Every structure is written in C-alpha cells, then in structure tokens.
Amino acid sequence: MSASMRIEQALDQAVAYAERGAPPLLAGALRYAVFPGGHRIRPSLCIAVAKACGDHDPEAADGAAAAVELLHCASLVHDDLPCFDNADLRRGKPTVHVRYGAPIAVLTGDALIVLAFETLARTADPARLGALVSIVSRAVGAPGGIVAGQAWESETAVPLTDYQRAKTGALFVGATCAGAAAAGFDPAPWATLGDMIGQAFQVADDLRDILCDAEELGKPIGQDAVNHRPNAAALLGIGGAKARLERLVRGAVESIPDCPGADALRMQIQAQVAQLFPKQLAQAAA
Amino acid sequence: MSASMRIEQALDQAVAYAERGAPPLLAGALRYAVFPGGHRIRPSLCIAVAKACGDHDPEAADGAAAAVELLHCASLVHDDLPCFDNADLRRGKPTVHVRYGAPIAVLTGDALIVLAFETLARTADPARLGALVSIVSRAVGAPGGIVAGQAWESETAVPLTDYQRAKTGALFVGATCAGAAAAGFDPAPWATLGDMIGQAFQVADDLRDILCDAEELGKPIGQDAVNHRPNAAALLGIGGAKARLERLVRGAVESIPDCPGADALRMQIQAQVAQLFPKQLAQAAA
Numbered sequence: 001m002s003a004s005m006r007i008e009q010a011l012d013q014a015v016a017y018a019e020r021g022a023p024p025l026l027a028g029a030l031r032y033a034v035f036p037g038g039h040r041i042r043p044s045l046c047i048a049v050a051k052a053c054g055d056h057d058p059e060a061a062d063g064a065a066a067a068v069e070l071l072h073c074a075s076l077v078h079d080d081l082p083c084f085d086n087a088d089l090r091r092g093k094p095t096v097h098v099r100y101g102a103p104i105a106v107l108t109g110d111a112l113i114v115l116a117f118e119t120l121a122r123t124a125d126p127a128r129l130g131a132l133v134s135i136v137s138r139a140v141g142a143p144g145g146i147v148a149g150q151a152w153e154s155e156t157a158v159p160l161t162d163y164q165r166a167k168t169g170a171l172f173v174g175a176t177c178a179g180a181a182a183a184g185f186d187p188a189p190w191a192t193l194g195d196m197i198g199q200a201f202q203v204a205d206d207l208r209d210i211l212c213d214a215e216e217l218g219k220p221i222g223q224d225a226v227n228h229r230p231n232a233a234a235l236l237g238i239g240g241a242k243a244r245l246e247r248l249v250r251g252a253v254e255s256i257p258d259c260p261g262a263d264a265l266r267m268q269i270q271a272q273v274a275q276l277f278p279k280q281l282a283q284a285a286a
Numbered sequence: 287m288s289a290s291m292r293i294e295q296a297l298d299q300a301v302a303y304a305e306r307g308a309p310p311l312l313a314g315a316l317r318y319a320v321f322p323g324g325h326r327i328r329p330s331l332c333i334a335v336a337k338a339c340g341d342h343d344p345e346a347a348d349g350a351a352a353a354v355e356l357l358h359c360a361s362l363v364h365d366d367l368p369c370f371d372n373a374d375l376r377r378g379k380p381t382v383h384v385r386y387g388a389p390i391a392v393l394t395g396d397a398l399i400v401l402a403f404e405t406l407a408r409t410a411d412p413a414r415l416g417a418l419v420s421i422v423s424r425a426v427g428a429p430g431g432i433v434a435g436q437a438w439e440s441e442t443a444v445p446l447t448d449y450q451r452a453k454t455g456a457l458f459v460g461a462t463c464a465g466a467a468a469a470g471f472d473p474a475p476w477a478t479l480g481d482m483i484g485q486a487f488q489v490a491d492d493l494r495d496i497l498c499d500a501e502e503l504g505k506p507i508g509q510d511a512v513n514h515r516p517n518a519a520a521l522l523g524i525g526g527a528k529a530r531l532e533r534l535v536r537g538a539v540e541s542i543p544d545c546p547g548a549d550a551l552r553m554q555i556q557a558q559v560a561q562l563f564p565k566q567l568a569q570a571a572a
Contacts, residue, residue, distance in 0.1 A: 021448075022429035026437035030428060078396065083388040102369040106392065107437045110364065113396060114427030117403045121419035129415050133407035141400030142316060143308035151312035151393045162307075 003047045006058070007040050010066035014119045018111060029100045029108040030115075033073050038091055039275065042175040043069040045197065048268050049179030049190060052261035056183050060132075063123025064178040067116040067136055072171060074112035075146045077105055084150070085227060113140070124182065131181045139174025146171050153229070160230055164202050165195070172198030189257040196252035197269070203245045204276035206232040249273045289333045292344070293326050296352035300405045304397060315386045315394040316401075319359050324377055327558065328461040329355040331483065334554050335465030335476060338547035342469050346418075349409025350464040353402040353422055358457060360398035361432045363391055370436070371513060399426070410468065417467045425460025432457050439515065446516055450488050451481070458484030475543040482538035483555070489531045490562040492518040535559045 001009075015034055019027040043065035050061035080087040080095040082102060087095050097105035120132050142148045149167025152158050176194035177187035209224050210233045224231040233241040252273075253266050287295075301320055305313040329351035336347035366373040366381040368388060373381050383391035406418050428434045435453025438444050462480035463473035495510050496519045510517040519527040538559075539552045 018428035020429050022434050023437040023441050025440050026428055026434060074396075078392055081392065083392065101440065103440050104437060106364055106367065106369065107433050109396065110360075110399060110426075111428040111433045111437075113399050114423050114431070114433065117419055118423035118427060121416045121423065124416075126412065126416050129419070130407045130410075130412050133403055133415070133419065137400050137404035137407065140396075141404060142304035142312055142397040143306055145400070147393050147397045147400065148308050148312060151309040151390060151397075154311050154387065154389050155309050 003044055003051070004040065006047060006062050007043045007065050007069065008037075010062035010119075010123075011035070011037075011043075011069060014066050014070060014115055017118070017122075018115050022111075025100055025104050026107055026111065029096055029104050030111060032099060033077050033096050033108050033112065034070065036091070037069070037073075040069060041201070041272065041276075042072055042171055044272065045172065045194070045269075046175040046179040046182075048265055048272075049176045049193070050183040052256070052259045052265040053180055053183035053185040054260050057125055057128075060124045060128065060182040061179060063119050064132055064136075064182040065175075066123075067119045067132075068139075068171060068175045068178060070112045070116040070119065071136065071140050071146070071174075074109040074116070075140075075150070075171075077112070078109040079150060081105055084153075085223065087223075116140075125184075128181055128184065131187060132178055135174055135177045135181060135187060139170045144170055145174075153227075158230075163230070164199070168202040168205070169195050169198030172201065185259070192255040193252055193257075193269075196248050196255060197273070200245055200248035200252060200273060201276060203232045203241050203248065204273075206234070207238065207241055207245070207277075210234065211238070245277075289330055289337070290326065292333060292348050293329045293351050293355065294323075296348035296405075296409075297321070297323070297329075297355060300352050300356060300401055303404070303408075304401050308397075311386055311390050312393055312397065315382055315390050316397060318385060319363050319382050319394050319398065320356065322377070323355070323359075325561065326355060327487070327562075328358055328457055330558065331458065331480070331555075332461040332465040332468075334551055334558075335462045335479070336469040338542070338545045338551040339466055339469035339471040340546050343411055343414075346410045346414065346468040347465060349405050350418055350422075350468040351461075352409075353405045353418075354425075354457060354461045354464060356398045356402040356405065357422065357426050357432070357460075360395040360402070361426075361436070361457075363398070364395040365436060367391055370439075371509065373509075402426075411470075414467055414470065417473060418464055421460055421463045421467060421473060425456045430456055431460075439513075444516075449516070450485070454488040454491070455481050455484030458487065471545070478541040479538055479543075479555075482534050482541060483559070486531055486534035486538060486559060487562060489518045489527050489534065490559075492520070493524065493527050493531070493563075496520065497524070531563075 011034055015031050018030050046065040046068050047061055077096045079085055080090055081097055088098050096108055124132050139145050144166050152163040173191050173194035176190040180190040181187040212221055256262050256265055297320055301317050304316055332351040332354050333347055363382045365371055366376055367383055374384050382394055410418050425431050430452050438449040459477050459480035462476040466476040467473040542548050542551055
C-alpha cells in the first residue's frame with residue numbers, strides 16, 4: 001500500500017473511532033477538519049523515516065503518522081479562530097468555525113489533540129509508547145511545541161528562532177523522531193532532519209504567502225503582513241529566501257543517519273520538497 | 287505524605303516542566319489555571335483508589351492524578367471562554383481569558399491537555415502506560431468524554447444521560463480507573479464508582495448553582511438557567527435532588543470492588559462527598 005493510502009486509512013480509522021456516538025456537530029467537524037487533507041507532508045515524512053528504518057512495525061508507524069497529522073489539523077482549526085487569524089478559508093473551503101461555529105471549532109481542536117494520543121496508545125508497541133508520547137508531547141505542547149509557537153505571537157518581544165522552531169519546526173521534528181521510534185530506532189539522531197525540513201517548510205510558506213495567488217494557496221495571501229508576523233521572503237528578499245531554502249534542503253538530506261533505506265529517503269525528500277516551491281519559483285527554476 | 291500534598295507536588299512538577307522556556311504569558315497562564323486549585327476532587331479520588339489497591343506505584347498514581355486534574359483545569363479554561371459560558375470569575379478570581387486574553391486562554395487549555403499525556407508518559411510504568419492513556423483519552427475526548435459533553439450543548443436535541451455522563455461523569459470514571467490501573471489493578475470494575483460519584487457531583491453542582499451565594503461558590507450563581515442547561519434541582523425540586531444525591535452516594539460506596547483498602551475508601555468517599563453539599567443543605571441535615 002502506498003504511504004498516502006496508509007495515512008488516509010489510519011486517519012479514517014482514528015476519526016471513525018471518535019465519531020461513533022459523538023454529538024453530531026462535533027463528529028461532523030472532526031471529519032471536516034481532517035478530510036480532505038492538504039499535502040500531508042508531516043505524516044508522509046513520518047512514514048518515510050519509518051520505511052528508511054526498515055518499517056518493522058507498520059501499524060505503529062501509521063498510528064504515529066496519523067497522530068502527527070491530527071495534531072497538525074488541531075492547530076489549524078485553533079489558529080483559524082476569530083481570536084487568532086480569524087481566517088475564513090482553509091484548504092479552499094470555509095474554516096471549521098465559519099462552518100460549525102467557534103464553540104465546536106474549539107472543541108474540535110481539543111478532541112483532535114486527545115485523539116492523537118488515543119491513536120498512539122491503540123497502535124504503538126507498548127515498549128515504544130512512552131517514547132512516542134514524549135516525542136509528540138514535546139512537538140505540540142509547552143514549552144517548545146506548536147502551542148508555544150502560537151503563544152509567542154501574543155508576546156511583545158519575540159525571539160525569532162524560538163518562535164519559528166516552535167511554531168513550525170517542532171512538529172516536523174516530532175514527525176521524523178516518531179517515525180524512527182515507531183520502527184524501533186533511536187529517535188534522537190533523526191531530530192536534525194525534521195528541524196531542517198521544518199525550517200525549509202517555513203521559508204517556503206513565507207515565499208508562498210508573498211508569491212502565490214489565493215487560488216493556488218487555498219487561503220488568502222499576504223496574511224503575514226496583515227498579522228504582523230515575520231516573513232523570511234520579506235526579510236531576505238525573494239532571491240535570499242530561495243537560496244536559504246536550497247541550503248536547508250541540502251542540509252536536511254545530508255543529516256540523514258545511517259539506516260537501511262537512506263538513499264531512497266534522500267531522493268524522496270528532494271522530490272517532496274520540490275512540491276513546496278511556489279509555482280512561480282518552480283517554473284523559474286525549471 | 288498526604289494525598290493533598292502528593293497532588294500539589296505532582297501538579298507543580300508537571301507545570302514546572304511546561305513553563306521552562308515557554309513564552310512568558312503562556313507560562314504564567316498555565317500556572318494561573320492550575321493554582322490555587324479547587325477541591326481537587328478528581329485527583330483525590332484517583333489517589334484514594336490507588337491507595338485502596340495497595341498504592342504499589344505511588345509515582346504513577348500521582349502522575350495519573352495530576353493528568354486528570356490538568357485535563358479538568360483545561361476544560362474549565364475552555365468552558366469559561368467568551369464563545370461558551372463567557373464567565374468572568376472562576377475559583378474567586380478572574381478567568382484565564384479575562385486575565386490573559388482569549389488567544390492565551392485557548393492555548394493554555396491546549397497545552398494543559400498535552401501536558402496531561404506528557405505527565406503520564408513521564409511517570410507511568412511502561413507496561414501500564416497504554417491502559418492509562420486509553421482511560422484518560424476516553425474520559426476527555428470524543429465520542430464520550432468531557433469535550434463531547436461540552437459539544438452536546440451546541441445540539442438542539444440533547445440526550446440528557448449522554449450529556450451528563452460525558453460532561454461530568456467521564457472524568458470521574460477516568461479518575462477511578464486510572465487510580466486502579468496505576469496501581470496495577472484491572473481498571474474495569476472501578477468504572478461504576480467513578481460513574482456514581484460523577485452523577486452525585488453533578489446533582490450537588492446543580493443544587494449549589496441554585497442554593498449557594500456567589501461568595502461560597504467562587505463564581506456567579508444561577509448560570510444553568512442563564513445558559514439553558516438542564517439542572518437536577520430545577521427538574522426534581524430541592525428535596526428530590528437531595529434524595530437522588532443520597533441514593534447515588536450509597537450506590538457509589540456499595541460499588542467498591544474487593545481490594546486491600548476497601549473499608550478506608552468507603553469512609554473517605556462518604557467524608558469527601560459530604561463536602562460537596564451546599565452549606566445550606568449541610569446545615570439542614572446536621
């Protein structure tokens with residue numbers, strides 16, 4: 001089965017568990033927040049690492065990938081709320097709070113966070129569950145996960161590296177480390193790969209926010225300027241940001257630890273990262 | 287060490303982990319949401335059950351108790367938000383969103399949920415972590431945990447039993463089952479105790495909402511009527527609700543499974559439940 005099918009199936013199983021008997025609006029919002037997905041880049045990375053490590057426990061790898069994506073979806077639902085970005089569109093459709101109201105949107109995010117841990121407990125080898133819960137908690141919670149990243153936006157003085165590492169990088173680190181841990185490998189050497197891809201993704205996102213049109217992006221453009229968020233393309237210029245992105249991708253590929261499937265993983269990461277480039281840049285590079 | 291000291295210490299350790307290096311407002315809000323606490327009735331119940339089961343792994347019991355209380359605090363922070371109860375006061379002080387703003391309040395709830403699972407992973411025996419994560423997830427998430435309970439309030443047709451069981455009962459069931467699991471006992475026979483105490487607590491809460499003054503309650507009274515929520519004292523009358531409460535406490539005490547400390551647990555539960563009665567009823571009963 002392809003990694004993409006594994007991810008969709010694992011997510012469907014997780015959401016199906018949460019839906020059954022739940023209040024109908026919440027059940028509907030849970031599925032709406034998770035399907036159809038975006039690029040599923042974090043769970044793809046998680047499964048790619050598990051495969052590179054030999055894919056010794058596919059059920060655990062799929063569960064870890066689903067957990068990471070559920071947490072990503074939860075963060076999108078909460079970030080879009082009126083008290084944060086007040087976004088109307090996400091992945092080309094109305095955001096959860098626009099469709100279901102703010103109360104259900106808050107609860108959907110909460111339920112997705114809980115469901116991520118429930119999914120780990122249901123799928124992980126008991127000997128590895130502790131490592132997986134720790135990896136995922138660190139990626140999402142305080143002090144340095146995506147929740148902390150979002151919270152930096154409420155501060156007047158924001159350390160840029162801490163902010164970006166928490167807001168975007170932490171869940172990528174969680175994805176690579178969880179993939180390794182699910183396959184029975186030591187997760188620590190896989191953190192750099194996640195960190196570099198996370199940074200690359202952030203730069204690509206900043207470029208897209210400036211270069212794309214709303215249709216390509218599936219959400220309004222120019223939101224960083226509107227929300228006074230730092231943007232690498234605004235700080236370094238388009239050319240500088242593109243050079244930084246290329247450096248990060250090279251660093252990511254070089255950081256891959258020794259493992260049975262290292263070569264295949266290198267190629268896959270280069271191919272996946274290419275998808276991140278905004279159309280305009282990809283065409284210019286072609 | 288007393289159960290109360292164990293709980294405060296375990297909560298302090300958990301919050302200290304999340305604070306270190308976190309954005310300052312989020313760090314402050316996390317501590318503000320957890321300390322000083324209310325009656326800590328759920329974690330007390332968790333530790334009481336672990337003790338009745340022999341308290342074979344106090345660190346795990348304390349971690350489970352802290353996890354349950356962190357999740358309770360998370361639910362209070364989110365329930366108080368403007369899009370739900372829009373409450374200004376909680377435990378006699380301004381609610382988290384009044385003090386820190388809605389964005390930090392949303393993130394505080396999220397971070398507390400994650401911290402609960404992190405705490406379980408840090409403290410549980412690896413052989414029991416899976417059971418503990420499952421118990422706690424079921425108590426909090428969809429389809430039947432407190433998040434689902436809150437979501438029933440967004441529905442037009444609300445099955446009263448499902449609503450109350452999810453909104454209040456589920457986390458009490460989580461507390462008793464987690465206490466047993468942390469001590470290495472089969473959690474399933476402990477669910478009824480949690481369920482009955484949860485129902486009793488709900489009836490007591492309904493009575494307090496009608497009978498107490500705001501000072502005794504630490505929050506505004508009469509909120510069920512304001513928010514169109516079902517209230518047992520309004521439905522059954524004060525006398526009917528009091529009789530129901532007494533029946534539930536008897537049922538709870540009778541449900542306690544065979545275990546080394548069953549007698550002590552029976553006495554403790556009767557004493558704790560007595561604290562739940564509103565002053566006015568306790569005086570009338572004296």
